[in-house]
Amino acid sequence: MSRESILLVDDEKEIIELMEIYFKNEGYLLHKASNGLEALSILENHEVDLIILDIMMPEMDGIQACMKIREENNTPIIMLSAKSQDIDKIAGLSIGADDYVTKPFNPLVLLARVKSQLRRYKQLNRQETKKNDHEIMIDELVINTATHTVTVDDQEVKLTPREFAILELLAINQGIVLSMDKIYQEVWNEPFMDSKNTIMVHIRKIREKIEKDKQNPRFIKTVWGIGYKMKSSKEL
Structure with a gap:
């Protein structure tokens, strides 16, 4: 009852x-x-x-x-x-x-x-x-891992499958610095072979789509000499 x-x-x-x-x-x-x-x-x-x-x-x-x-x-x-x-x-x-x-x-x-x-x-x-359960929200950025859609300020942005996979990986590990070789191995599912330029190009393209000011990104932060991290939703 x-x-x-x-x-x-x-x-x-x-x-x-x-x-x-x-x-x-x-x-x-x-x-x-x-x-x-x-x-x-x-x-x-x-x-x-x-x-x-x-x-x-x-x-x-x-x-x-x-x-x-x-x-x-x-x-x-x-x-x-x-x-x-x-x-x-x-x-x-x-x-x-x-x-x-x-x-x-x-x-x-x-x-x-x-x-x-x-x-x-x-x-x-x-x-x-x-x-x-399928949404990761970081300020105005919303990543839906079920539908593979991304919105910023309620506007959908189009990412390629690789770009989405990188963004999803960073978002799942938000606040944690991921090295370039870690990102490559997780997304491409193969050993890292001096592919820094590949990662950098993809990060640049993602930023062009989700960041208002690409020189001062809100979401994806560069940690010089190490890799990248996604801003934590708990950060001010």
């Missing part, structure tokens, strides 16, 4: 008690709040996977709470409201809600909406994680 956690925020005790039965039967962990301030307090101390937020509540209503939550939290939010006008739904969605359910509602309908939002959110997170 699912162990996702839900924060249900509503000042109507009957709704809280009714939905608690449905959610617990589905195996969800449930946090309960009666207004926006209580909801924010719970979010400070607990991780939740979805928020159900009533609009009309005392102390802090759902609109204010939703706006506050969205300042630093992208957890799915389903708004509840007795207002059924389209303008009210638009207002709720425009401040960051993901879905809108009108009161009175069928508990099974709300439960279905919850499951739908959780599936969508988990799928997006998996896609983002998978994407990030």
Whole structure:
């Protein structure tokens, strides 16, 4: 059974008690709040996977709470409201809600909406994680090792396979100085035979494509007498 956690925020005790039965039967962990301030307090101390937020509540209503939550939290939010006008739904969605359910509602309908939002959110997170697993980011430089694409300042640059292999090698070892013979052996997969000019030419071509100022490169640094290193993403 699912162990996702839900924060249900509503000042109507009957709704809280009714939905608690449905959610617990589905195996969800449930946090309960009666207004926006209580909801924010719970979010400070607990991780939740979805928020159900009533609009009309005392102390802090759902609109204010939703706006506050969205300042630093992208957890799915389903708004509840007795207002059924389209303008009210638009207002709720425009401040960051993901879905809108009108009161009175069928508990099974709300439960279905919850499951739908959780599936969508988990799928997006998996896609983002998978994407990030293949990306090396160093300031404005992004290297995607899965698609073999490189962007600088959100603009794609075209590298040859050898150029990409050199850049990828330096990026994987960012902050570490790699000698020319090491780069050659790793990229060309053969012994280094006085091929310094080959490496230097490739580095120059890479810099022409990714550096704004090739005389003062941001990304690939020359370590005189040794080789090259990629600036570390932790460097200031």
